[in-house]
Amino acid sequence: MKYKVLYRKYRPNDFENIIGQDYIIKTLKNSIIHNNISHAYIFSGPRGTGKTTTAKVFSKAINCLEPIDGSPCGKCAFCTNFQENPDIIEIDAASNNGVDEIRGLIENIKLAPTNGKYKVYIIDEVHMLSTSAFNALLLTLEEPPAHTIFILATTNIESVPITILSRCQRFDFQKIKIVDIVARLKEICKIENIAIDEEALKEIAYLAEGGMRDALSLLDQLSKSEEKITLDLIEKQIKTISQKGINDLLQTIEDNDINRCLELINEYRNRAVDYKSLVKKIIEIISEKAKNFKRNGQYSRLQFTDYKNLIFSLADSLNKININVDSYTILEMILLEYFNEDDSKLKINKENTKVIAEETQNEEINVEVKPENHIDEDVSNDNLEKFIEIRINNCFVEAKKSYLENAKKEFNDYILTSNNGKIKSTLEDSDVVAASSKYVILKTSNKHNVDSSNKMSLEIEKSLKKAIGKEYKLVFIDDDRWKDEKEKYILNLKNKKVYEYIEEDSNLLETKTVLNDVFDKDKIEIV
């Protein structure tokens, strides 16, 4: 038996099986029912979305002797001989600019159809016609004989001259939805006895980018391996990475897991995954995340601006792939910008605890410190925000320039003498911007460090107390936040608003570990 590629075998012969273009199909059927047929149509849209198929079914329906509800009957002489019908003329403009075909068309156009009511000219990829072919076509479109219908199809509507467009009824074909492609693939796999899992179905639909023809070609290619089609098989056979693979990569940023990120990039590099399609997919997924962030305000380490900048950097990297540098190096550098060095150092819990233990050794004997991984545990975002709000407010109660100058000097001295690298680098990355006798606001130079710095504040406070004998309460904020807070403060001063202390509630933070750490002086348990 001759093997027929799936997309040919399952090409719809009727309107009912054309997927994802319901509005267009409905309109076309109605035009047949009401005998309201135009002489020129243009079908535009991405490849594989059913333009040519629809054109063929439509040309069958308009000639069908007994159409049923706008659809071809499939039984009449015209329907059954459709494939060999000389009145349906297909021209592929992509193959040779179409000049000869258009000339032939003009010569024969006056001749009446041999079988049906209409002669139908289907011109595929019409935007590829040469200028002279367009001009010839235009003359015909201006005064078409009553028995002719033109159906022009294009994947690039912008390149079709407006003079042509203005003479056509236009239909824009949409990319087919992933669920619709999955459903159709499922049906076909069942009929063809192709073993495939659900994840793989989704991945094929995703890779096909809304085109049924591409989805079926992929399925064809994959089914030849005669293994069950899985995500692994897809990644192996088609040099691509799955949506899941990209989500895993992006998750490393959320988790601030630099090593895993570099590991994954290296994997893609070694597998020679096409850089362009990889980056395009990353951009798609990030833009979804960015939109969700704006719509739902979901919490993530990255903010909307980060997503936006990331997208621009990635898009920009596509222009650099022809220069003589490994494209993946560019990807590494772009992604690494969104990791936070300090956060990852925090994960080295033992070191943390050692430092604290050493610093308190003189005061307490036999100290056992709770594992510091509390600090990494989630402090609820709301509570962290409240913590920041309260401390900013409390600082402003008595903020004075003289306190600020003092604090600046004290912090500088502390940085010079401290030998705790982690605290030192946190403070070096921050500026003291406001101070009272009890509170200090620090502005971090890297906004990704705000959360981790605040979570470290108790540790820093203890160390400060030991070194300079002051019991400051600290709060870290980023540049934008400081600008806002400063403006608010100045406005409040003008309006004579009086700041009052807000009590620091130790139940504020969900995970008692961190909150207690921050507010409870007895952080270290004595055995």
Ligand SMILES: [Zn+2]
């Ligand atoms: Zn028929």
